[in-house]
Amino acid sequence: MNLQQLRYIHEVARRGLNVSDAADALFTSQPGVSKQIRLLEAELGIEIFSRHGKRLVAVTEPGRAVLEIAERMLCEMNNLQQVGEEFANEHAGSLSIATTHTQARYALPRVIRDFMRRYPQVKLSLHQGNPRQVCEMVLDGSADIALATEAISEYEELVMLPCHQWNRCVVAAPRHPILKEQPLTLEAIARYPLITYDDAFTGRGQINKAFLGRGLKPNVVLTAIDSDVIKTYVAMDLGIGILARMAYDPAVDRDLGMIDAAHLFESSTTRIGLRRRAWLRGYVYSFIEGFAPHLTRRMVETALSGSADNYQL
Secondary structure, rough: OOOHOOOOOOHHHOOOOHHHHHHHOOOOOOOHHHHHHEEEHHHHHOOEEEEEOOEEEEEEEEHHHHHHHHHHHHHHHHHHHHHHHHHOOOOOEEEEEOOHHHHHHHHHHHHHHHHHHOOOOEEEEEEEEEEHHHHHHOOOOOEEEEEEEEOHOOOEEEEEEEEEEEEEEEEEEEHHHHOOOOOOOHHHHOOOEEEEOOOOOOOOHHHHHHHHHHHOOEEEEEEEOOOOHHHHHHHOOOEEEEEEEOOOOOOOOOOOOOEEOOOOOOOOEEEEEEEEOOOHHHHHHHHHHHHHOOOOHHHHHHHHOOOOOOOOO
């Protein structure tokens, strides 16, 4: 038994039992992966995967137990590497952040600027995706931190820590009649073509829930994955937009009018997602506290250890 075999079975399970995809992700060959899995099964005296011909079709009951242990061992191996790097040079290394466009564009710039000034020898990487992709990046080891509003709570393998609450605004071309609605209502919004986020992004669930609760069906004519695209088409007067409030800056968005809509929708919470039992470099704790000052190192360590799962703002 060796760590390579554990990596193979872990990746195959993570890739939906697709050995070809797992081999590509691990930069090796499909026959090599299949052979190592067979060798591991022979050594353990069990089948980890059920097969139909040569195709893997399910994880067996003993296979589930093996995969859980393999995941813990691979996580601890990564932790050992992190410990070595931490004590070899505590101020140098890398930090990979997976997040959505809205967070990367509007919530993170100041935090990243301050972090880079404090840790000039740390190489930062920003990966953007939808909330589920962001979570998967942390789970597969390609990112250290997930920052998103949706999806993190759906992954039991991640510890979720609340950072900020935020709400929404309505934007429109400067002379659009929606901007004169006092008070703004969902009924008024529903009268106009609507441009907003894709269903997987930025609190769209709260938007849908609010309209459904009033028996309204908004006329959504265009969806997008980021706020800048929404603002572009709203400025062309193709509809009114519902945005994260943080995404509107009157100094920059001079071609748009804005009216606050926080009273119409439930607030959303941006969360940090971290892999359970992960060992973090010291500067990662600094980054987290820079983004959410209430998340002290002690609090994060307690959550990672499993002593507490969820925190409330």
